[in-house]
Amino acid sequence: MKDGPDIARIGALIGDPARANILSALLSGKALTASELAAEAGITGQTASSHLKKLMEGGLLAQAKQGRHRYFTLADADVGATLEALMGLAARKGHLRTRTGPKDPAMRAARVCYDHLAGHMAVRMFDSLQSRGFLEVTTEPGGLGLTASGEAFVTGFGIDLSDLRSKRRPLCRACLDWSERRDHLAGALGAALLVQFQKHDWVKRETGSRVVHISPKGERDLKALFPIHS
Incomplete structure (x- = not known):
């Protein structure tokens, strides 16, 4: 072309x-x-x-x-999303690094993807938001938006949506998780949620690493906040 x-x-x-x-x-x-x-x-x-x-x-x-x-x-966040998506593509096509270390399971469980949460817990969160009708496909930048019930859920968790919407980035965007090979939540809301989790002392960044450690209380509270209904 x-x-x-x-x-x-x-x-x-x-x-x-x-x-x-x-x-x-x-x-x-x-x-x-x-x-x-x-x-x-x-x-x-x-x-x-x-x-x-x-x-x-x-x-x-x-x-x-x-x-x-x-x-x-x-x-910017677009570069981070592209890198994460390429990692997912490489994993799906079998192009994996042969050396793994002790941090590998921790990286898969929870990690930072630029400025939002990725890994198993992040995918659970995305699935929960979708299954409860809090997310919807829109024509907004990022292709995703919050429903009325989704807005009520987010503001109830202490997040200022008007502030997030004033930022020069999509509010919600699906980001392909390279380890889970399914979507997690990115965009301004994904970043704001991670900030809130840190304020609650549910998660803690490992120094010099992308690994995020979830406390036992954080695990319980996050699962209660983002339930999965079978």
């Missing part, structure tokens, strides 16, 4: 193993320095600088300066 979006360029940027490792490291939602990203990718600092420049030029990364340091993040 001569006209239209250049998916080949995006594919080439993500497809390099070192750049893929850099992007995956930033799925935690944290800002990292060039030296930290070089260590994550297993490359030299000079090589990392070259890759970071290409990712910046391609619009996949953003950077901020603080003192002498430059910190890099994913450019």
Whole structure:
């Protein structure tokens, strides 16, 4: 195709193993320095600088300066969603890394996907919202919206929907979970829910990792808040 979006360029940027490792490291939602990203990718600092420049030029990364340091993040939630979707596609097609470690089960149970919850519990939440009629397909950005009962549920949990709707991102969006191979909730609401879970001390981020630990009380309360009716 001569006209239209250049998916080949995006594919080439993500497809390099070192750049893929850099992007995956930033799925935690944290800002990292060039030296930290070089260590994550297993490359030299000079090589990392070259890759970071290409990712910046391609619009996949953003950077901020603080003192002498430059910190890099994913450019926006769309980049994070694309990476998670590619991980799901790779898993479904059998393209898996052969090395697994002790964090692998924890990553599958609960993890951060850019700024929202992913993993088994996140998929349960999405299924619960759908089965109770709180989500509906719409023509809004993201393709999903809240029903009237869904709005009542969310505001009852202490989330300001008017504030979320003022943000420059979809309120609700389905994000394909790479480990569960089903959807979890992304968008402004997905991010706001994770913030609320942290405020309730139901979940806690593991330092230096995407892993999220759910406390025993958090497990009970989340299952009560997001029941699954058979």
